[in-house]
Amino acid sequence: MYFVGVDGGATKTLAILSDKQGRILGWGLSGPSNYHQVGVEGAINAINEAVTKAMSMAKVNRVNVMCCGLAGIDTKRDYEIMYKHINSIELAEKKILVHDAIIALMGATAGRPGVVVIAGTGSVAAGMNERGEYTRVGGWGPILGDEGSAYYIAREALAAVLKSYDGREEETMLTSELLKAMNLREVEDIVNKIYVEKVGVTYIASLAPVVTKCASLGDRVALRIIRRAAKELAELIIAVAKKLKMTEYEFSIALVGGVFKAGDLIIKPLYEEVKRVAPKAKIIEPMLPPCAGALIMALREGGIKIEQNVVTNIKNTLKNVPV
Template structure:
């Protein structure tokens, strides 16, 4: 058996095409293909009911309820979605800098921080930088820590951006909890570079979530690679006993696979 957690498996067509063209090339009797958020969730919660929010360059959330039903929300890419991601935060920062330059928005310390990081002398230089030079998604996403740091120092514009990011990420969770009829308290695992900023992001996220239900923010227990292994046991009907999990944890620690 092989369990594959793949990014970009977003539609029924994606799964169908991979099943027809990719799965036959995998050296296994059975091949289970899952969205990468699902295997990440299983690793994070040891297969228990919960939600995982992944906010790195992009954003997506996945959830499993007590019946084993799985659903995902978001993950539609930087043009159509990825709200609350590092890319989204950075893009909003660039907009705020230009609004401040226009006079449409308030002054912000993000102006100096963004221009310095990109080696520019004026907000006007953002236009050729973005449109002519074609700043990549990952390059732009690397500006997100400038926003969370400015928010931590009290910059009002940066705080608004971070607050909106937390709202959008919380909306992913609320949507999934309602769709799956999940029981409280809801375990929510946070993964990705956006959450490395700490409480400046996690506290507004918690506040938005607690308007709807009791929540427990948790550190992921295992990375996605181990999640795929655990999911293979679950799909095979093998119970995740304490002794099995302890053995896996010991092996994962030895191999450097623990978070």
């Protein structure tokens, strides 16, 4: 029996193929498969390409279960649109489709109950309880949500710089540091950069480390923004834990994404906030990457129990895969 896990994101699609012991026999890489960016056909082509490469490397011509964890599967409508097309892929007998936060969760906890919070350009949290029930909160994008994400942090910082320029906010190191990072001379040039050059969400999100730097140097405005972000991310975790009725029990929290490079500056206030509601929750290092989370879901769907030896096999054979 053979199983495939697919991690399909905004920049690349990675497929890994294993036997029923979790030994990875092949992998394949292709372009993005967020259908909001590349269209349904583009996404399906990318998935097909990655899976075909993995099968060819493994010298396997039929897969029992394939699990795709895709970015952009945010609403029921997204799910319905993509599932219809995923299901028509002939490479595997059975196909599962889930939001990419779910495979990040399954990877981070290696299939065990817990909560993952992802804070990169956007933000989202997902969790699974002892009864195997899933849920996901947040991930509503830069206009409606993504609280606590890199985009949120940097946008709040830019707004604070303009407020400070107006005299509506105290003076802040963010002004000089953000101008330097953006290679601009004057505060008003920021307005041009954002609206005339239309630099977009990814560019803005890339400025978040500047905020972390200023906060670590004690800048009060930057610290306030980082703490608010920590609180927003904690609220994502708490909402997941409440929905899954886990708040009184022990569970793991895995923190994934660039925002957590800020370390204790963001993790400490986040953890304090979470512990007020879920005192037994523990922060762990993510155990496996999202593609392995997708593979675990495929294995489980095929009736394989995820014992320690399976996790160890995945871990050991992942070494050659460019995750």
